[in-house]
Amino acid sequence: MTAPTPPAITKGQRARAKSQWPCCVWFTGLSGAGKSTLAQHLDCALFARGRHTAVLDGDRLRQGLCRDLGFLPSERAENVRRVSEAARLMVDAGLIVIVALISPFRAERDRARSLFSPGEFIEVFVDAPLTVCEARDVKGLYARARTGQIANFTGISQPYEAPLAPQLHLQTDDASPEQLVARIMAHLDERANPD
Ligand code: ADX
Numbered sequence: 001m002t003a004p005t006p007p008a009i010t011k012g013q014r015a016r017a018k019s020q021w022p023c024c025v026w027f028t029g030l031s032g033a034g035k036s037t038l039a040q041h042l043d044c045a046l047f048a049r050g051r052h053t054a055v056l057d058g059d060r061l062r063q064g065l066c067r068d069l070g071f072l073p074s075e076r077a078e079n080v081r082r083v084s085e086a087a088r089l090m091v092d093a094g095l096i097v098i099v100a101l102i103s104p105f106r107a108e109r110d111r112a113r114s115l116f117s118p119g120e121f122i123e124v125f126v127d128a129p130l131t132v133c134e135a136r137d138v139k140g141l142y143a144r145a146r147t148g149q150i151a152n153f154t155g156i157s158q159p160y161e162a163p164l165a166p167q168l169h170l171q172t173d174d175a176s177p178e179q180l181v182a183r184i185m186a187h188l189d190e191r192a193n194p195d
Contacts, residue, residue, distance in 0.1 A: 014094030029126035084112035
């Protein structure tokens with residue numbers, strides 16, 4: 001058997017062609033904490049700077065790539081695995097990939113991180129107290145989880161393991177999306193220009 005042919009174009013070449021440092025910005029947090037909102041705002045801010053991005057959002061992925069998965073811990077692990085593998089392929093293609101997934105378990109997030117080169121996986125804890133997320137209840141899911149109509153609901157009937165050492169910890173209950181995106185952009189700029 002012959003060894004697989006190495007890719008003809010390296011990740012570095014693709015990055016230089018796009019004048020950007022490819023990476024995966026991984027938003028984790030409770031439902032209703034603001035991950036999708038921040039992902040959209042960050043996407044717009046990067047696009048405005050001419051960056052080439054892709055957004056992988058849990059709600060949307062669960063309508064397609066991950067529509068066969070539910071919310072048991074094993075299914076969430078598979079969800080994170082698929083999304084992180086997809087994100088890795090996109091980073092290898094030179095993109096800045098923005099992932100918005102509850103991804104409640106540390107072990108799965110660590111596994112996702114292990115797919116990337118050092119510094120390429122930027123874990124962002126999108127943090128709002130459960131009481132705030134529940135009061136927002138944009139999709140009415142917390143109310144249904146409280147009455148038992150939805151099982152295995154993160155924060156109610158299944159745990160959320162907060163990151164211990166995220167690259168960024170953003171509190172969404174006392175700052176605007178614009179302010180928080182400015183912090184993420186500053187982090188990305190610092191990373192791209194370490195001096
Ligand atoms: S993850 O845990 O596997 O990362 P993911 O981010 O893909 O979750 O999907 C979460 C979305 O599914 C929530 O935003 C919510 O709209 C919906 N959802 C439906 N049932 C549940 C549940 N039991 N727990 C959490 N979210 C749920």
